[in-house]
Amino acid sequence: MARLAILLLILIAVDHVNPTTSLPLSTNSRWIVDDQTDRRVKLACVNWPSHLEPVFAEGLSKRSMDSIAEQIVSMGFNCVRLTWPLYLVTNDSLSSLTVRRSFQNLGLMEPIAGIQANNPSVIDVSLIQAFQAVVSSLGKNNVMVILDNHLSKPGWCCGYFDGDGFFSDPYFNPDLWVTGLTRMATLFNGVTNVVGMSLRNELRGPKQNIDDWYRYMQKGAEAVHAANPNVLIILSGLSFDKDLSFIKNRPLILTFSRKLVFEMHWYGFSDGQAWVTGNPNRVCGRVTNDMKRMSGFLVDKGYPLFVSEFGVDLRGTNVNDNRYLNCFLGMVAELDLDWALWTLVGSYYLREGVIGFNEYYGILDWNWIDMRNSSFVERISALQSPFRGLGLLETELHKVIFHPLTGLCVLRKPSGSSLSLGPCTDSEAWNYSPQKTLELKGTQLCLQADEPGTMVKLGTICGGSNSRWETISDSKMHLSLKLGNVTSVCMDIDSNNDIVVAGCKCLNDDSQCDPKSQWFKLVNSTRSGNGGNSFVDFDSITDFGKRVFMESFGWFDIKISLDRFRASLALLLRLKGTF
Numbered sequence: 001m002a003r004l005a006i007l008l009l010i011l012i013a014v015d016h017v018n019p020t021t022s023l024p025l026s027t028n029s030r031w032i033v034d035d036q037t038d039r040r041v042k043l044a045c046v047n048w049p050s051h052l053e054p055v056f057a058e059g060l061s062k063r064s065m066d067s068i069a070e071q072i073v074s075m076g077f078n079c080v081r082l083t084w085p086l087y088l089v090t091n092d093s094l095s096s097l098t099v100r101r102s103f104q105n106l107g108l109m110e111p112i113a114g115i116q117a118n119n120p121s122v123i124d125v126s127l128i129q130a131f132q133a134v135v136s137s138l139g140k141n142n143v144m145v146i147l148d149n150h151l152s153k154p155g156w157c158c159g160y161f162d163g164d165g166f167f168s169d170p171y172f173n174p175d176l177w178v179t180g181l182t183r184m185a186t187l188f189n190g191v192t193n194v195v196g197m198s199l200r201n202e203l204r205g206p207k208q209n210i211d212d213w214y215r216y217m218q219k220g221a222e223a224v225h226a227a228n229p230n231v232l233i234i235l236s237g238l239s240f241d242k243d244l245s246f247i248k249n250r251p252l253i254l255t256f257s258r259k260l261v262f263e264m265h266w267y268g269f270s271d272g273q274a275w276v277t278g279n280p281n282r283v284c285g286r287v288t289n290d291m292k293r294m295s296g297f298l299v300d301k302g303y304p305l306f307v308s309e310f311g312v313d314l315r316g317t318n319v320n321d322n323r324y325l326n327c328f329l330g331m332v333a334e335l336d337l338d339w340a341l342w343t344l345v346g347s348y349y350l351r352e353g354v355i356g357f358n359e360y361y362g363i364l365d366w367n368w369i370d371m372r373n374s375s376f377v378e379r380i381s382a383l384q385s386p387f388r389g390l391g392l393l394e395t396e397l398h399k400v401i402f403h404p405l406t407g408l409c410v411l412r413k414p415s416g417s418s419l420s421l422g423p424c425t426d427s428e429a430w431n432y433s434p435q436k437t438l439e440l441k442g443t444q445l446c447l448q449a450d451e452p453g454t455m456v457k458l459g460t461i462c463g464g465s466n467s468r469w470e471t472i473s474d475s476k477m478h479l480s481l482k483l484g485n486v487t488s489v490c491m492d493i494d495s496n497n498d499i500v501v502a503g504c505k506c507l508n509d510d511s512q513c514d515p516k517s518q519w520f521k522l523v524n525s526t527r528s529g530n531g532g533n534s535f536v537d538f539d540s541i542t543d544f545g546k547r548v549f550m551e552s553f554g555w556f557d558i559k560i561s562l563d564r565f566r567a568s569l570a571l572l573l574r575l576k577g578t579f
Helices: 002-017 064-075 099-106 108-119 127-141 173-186 210-227 280-300 319-335 374-384 527-536 543-551 562-576
Strands: 026-028 030-035 044-050 080-086 144-150 194-199 232-235 260-265 305-310 338-341 399-402 408-412 419-424 431-432 438-440 447-449 456-460 471-472 480-484 486-495 499-503 521-525
Touching: 044 144, 044 305, 064 127, 080 127, 099 108, 099 127, 108 260, 127 144, 144 173, 144 562, 173 210, 210 232, 260 280, 280 305, 280 319, 280 456, 305 319, 319 521, 499 527
Parallel strands: 044 080, 044 338, 080 144, 144 194, 194 232, 232 260, 260 305, 305 338
Antiparallel strands: 026 030, 399 408, 399 431, 399 521, 408 419, 431 438, 438 447, 447 456, 471 480, 480 486, 486 499
């Protein structure tokens, strides 16, 4: 109990350091912002499906909804994209069906016992009431929610010819859709943690066309805003939410302002097997250019762009996914986009006829207890905080050098002259000069190298070719220089994550080559080193408190997100009982 008391004192001592977000949210140019302070709020979300046949949030037969919500926070996510089928609010017989009866109708008896044990308060309430309970649980844990109308008829999504992809398809009556959106918006009017509504997931199919997109998206957006003026209105594009290019020359006209967000999806399989069959540099360059042409241009036009689905096979054995992810994370860091990972789900009650379907894209394991791949969670953690944005001008604009393969950034080693990878919250501030030198901001030092295979170091003589870093290859993620005006080398990492130079990889058409260790992205930032206000600095805590904290739990990183700390503590208390 003494240890727990110390932890609680630490929470009290540092609570003022991490101000909470004031809701609702609005937009200001390309940023999503706190409505009261106009300070940027970055959405770092995870998808939690509730749109399949049982019409009940996945995983609640394995864990209580409160413990799942706590774990979401402990993994660094601040919001959930919660999916729902249109029929949940337009088909009275479905919305009034109890959770127990929904599972009984599908012959799913085993999950009933699990829900009874883990979430007894919702087993005999209606499906819509159960959906509200999940939102409420997330709210208690300070998790923002985006309500995503995923499809009309409950089930797995999405197919090109599934009859549920575009307005006037057999399962997609546009008038019924507007009615359903209005009902859902009204239901959650005043529920403060519901910050946005995504009007429809992945528009697609043979009927898709631009004129109907404008006609019905405008109707849906106006209806939602009229019913609930607090929420962000999030609009998807065509072709499985990959194409918003038509917005470039034909803006959507709405009667309201400061609430419009566009969303896009991008997976490795969005480009087939291109990442396996092609050279990664070439594929990354082509796909990134396509993405910027089809949706990325929106940030330059002053619209927030939300990558509402991305994900990979977290077993780590899918080459197509692995190569895609290195490119994707570089792009997300460069544009500093809001995003939502697919998916939270470890396993489904029922997916495409399979009971207990194991979701390899799920961040939790089949039992919904442990993380499927904890290194992946660490890797994306740098992207859970913003690099820049309104209200985040903590220092002058500078560059951080981000390494997508590890999710780390380039730092000075304690020795002073050499460099290694480390947490981006501790990143150095770099200036990339017109002469293409990478200078440590506020000093006369720059990055340079002497010969292949040696460590990159900080030096003071910055006019030579050995300190002139070019971004080369189609990916624009190789940082290259010439040694002796002849040998071209690229920035790389060694087995200790130290920064070295080595021969540049994969500059030809070789599809078997993988340049992942040599991909670095120069990212604009206005955040101060050590994480600014998003992290708690334990220097203000007594030495005794720090010692007890670190010796008791072995957590040696003394900069920890307060929300994660609170959630982790709650989770430990729930799972371990007592200290």
